[in-house]
């Protein structure tokens with residue numbers, strides 16, 4: 001592992017400390033970050049992409065972390081990738097979701113890979129540990145939205161797309177199993 005990736009990992013572990021995931025299992029948030037970095041690596045991501053995978057949620061979720069700080073510590077390329085993966089927190093939730101689809105076609109190949117890893121991790125957690133308070137409709141809507149974002153990405157390596165779609169199918173199956181239709 002390179003120094004850049006090691007430094008990004010250490011930084012992410014420190015900044016996400018104490019945060020929990022939304023799922024019923026209440027896992028530490030860093031499990032999500034570890035998975036995104038892992039997928040980005042096994043799908044052949046560059047050093048900068050793997051570093052950005054470690055850092056992809058720090059600006060959004062770990063104030064006062066800023067893109068300027070990331071640029072100072074990890075360089076302009078990594079900070080630029082994180083910028084591509086960061087929503088504008090000034091916007092409402094739905095506007096941010098819509099923008100993820102609208103902006104997807106502009107993403108660089110490296111940002112595409114991290115984005116696919118991120119969405120695969122999130123959809124995977126809907127299959128393995130869905131939030132207890134999410135009804136069927138919300139789960140299905142989330143899967144559909146994630147699929148819309150990924151579909152709109154310009155670069156979709158086959159191995160990554162196959163994994164993502166498999167997780168979508170498993171999350172949908174789990175949703176239907178958790179909410180059996182009464183006949």
Ligand code: ZN
Pocket residue numbers: 032036056057118
């Ligand atoms: Zn994420």
